[in-house]
Amino acid sequence: MAKESVRQQDFSLRKRLYLALEQQKGHWYVKAFHIVLMTLILLNVIAVVVESEREFEQHHHFALVALELISVTVFTIEYVLRAWVSVEEPSGKYAHPVSGRLRYLVTPMAIIDLLAIFPFYIGIFASHMLTQDHLLILRTLRLIRGFKLTRYSVSMDMLISVLRNEAETIFSAFFILGIIIVLAATGIYIVEGDDQPEAFGSIPRALWWATVTLTTVGYGDVVPVTPGGKAFGMLITVAGIGMAALPAGIIAAGFTSELERRKETLRTLAMDTMVKYGSLTRKARKRIEKKRRALGVSKVETQIILRELKDQQTLLKPKTVTCPACGEEFVAVETKKRKKSTVIRA
The missing domain is CATH 1.20.120.350 (Voltage-gated potassium channels. Chain C)
Incomplete structure (x- = not known):
């Protein structure tokens, strides 16, 4: 015992x-x-x-x-x-x-x-x-x-979730970027290798230039000097604009998707809370606010969600009407989808 x-x-x-x-x-x-x-x-x-x-x-x-x-x-x-x-x-x-x-x-x-x-x-x-x-x-x-x-930090938690969910896509983007960097280094090695052997005398030496050029950093410490090298450099620079932005675009799209999922989770919780308490009581608002902070949804978005739910609750709330001709009571349920009232005999 x-x-x-x-x-x-x-x-x-x-x-x-x-x-x-x-x-x-x-x-x-x-x-x-x-x-x-x-x-x-x-x-x-x-x-x-x-x-x-x-x-x-x-x-x-x-x-x-x-x-x-x-x-x-x-x-x-x-x-x-x-x-x-x-x-x-x-x-x-x-x-x-x-x-x-x-x-x-x-x-x-x-x-x-x-x-x-x-x-x-x-x-x-x-x-x-x-x-x-x-x-x-x-x-x-x-x-x-x-x-x-x-x-x-909810924001850091969201970032980690995005990186975890988009890991395969981000890896694919960096893998493609790596292949293009190697191809760019090979190309500049062929075009500029004889004229600048210290900078472009081999593919490993040319990797530095290819990396800073494709990522649009461009330190300028190593530059092509031949017409062919300059033309190739222009091509690589233009290609690098899209490739460097690709991972950022994937992460931004992931942030949007993650935020939408969290807003939907908050919407579901708010709906269940309103059903449980009957209305937005102080206790219900406290519960929703606690979940909002945990999910990282802004106060503005939360107010929009609550306003929409209140409108739906008002529209779906049954109303008792009396027939002016016979005096019999009916239940009228107004549906938002068709914007009309359906009369049901009480």
Whole structure:
């Protein structure tokens, strides 16, 4: 009996921690904890940037070290707790106590959490094997901690969803762009190789020019000098305008589709909420607003959705009318599609 009570308490604690860490649900101190966590992440990013100034780093060395120790301690505890409570995920995909947690540890956000603390422990346990350049790289890698803010940004969450949904299309676009870059490097090598052997003497050397030209950057450090090379360069530049814009167009279209899906999800929730509460009560509006923030739908779009639903509800609401001739009551239902009333005997 005592063991079952301990298990229930353990389960309850784990569930509460899951809600606090992953869904940010709980008392005021849960929100305060996440605010502190976000502040700590921002301070770490700022610290990595400003400590590159040697004079600043020397004057504030103790404060920077203290910030690093506090940050690593908090991030390590957070990483361990997130792995522990991952079995409480509602869908059940991490339900197994061992394999479920291992699957969680290879998710993108768990990998980011690990990389956020990894440089610190490498620097401690392998410091005798690392040079100053290696330590500088490890310190710079702490900028990865900034990606932890994606948990608190709906826009970043939307971007990750778009990249995940459009991954195959984006990969195809970059694959085609890579092939065209190689073809452009081959072409300029054939045309300009003899005249400028240092810049275009081989296909690998010509890849730099082909890349900056097709991406429309054009640094100008290497340029064709022969008439044939200039003509070929013009062709590649024009082709690069469309190819460089292709991935951006795919991502923009993905953003539009993702936003439409989220608006439709919000519309469905708002419709179910209005049916449940009968009208847009304060409680119903609070529920819809909470979902709106989670989905990242703007307030203007939400107001449009609610206005449309209210209009539909008004049009479909049955009305009782009395026949002026016989005095019998009928139910008139006005349909928006045909813009007329259908009379049904009460």
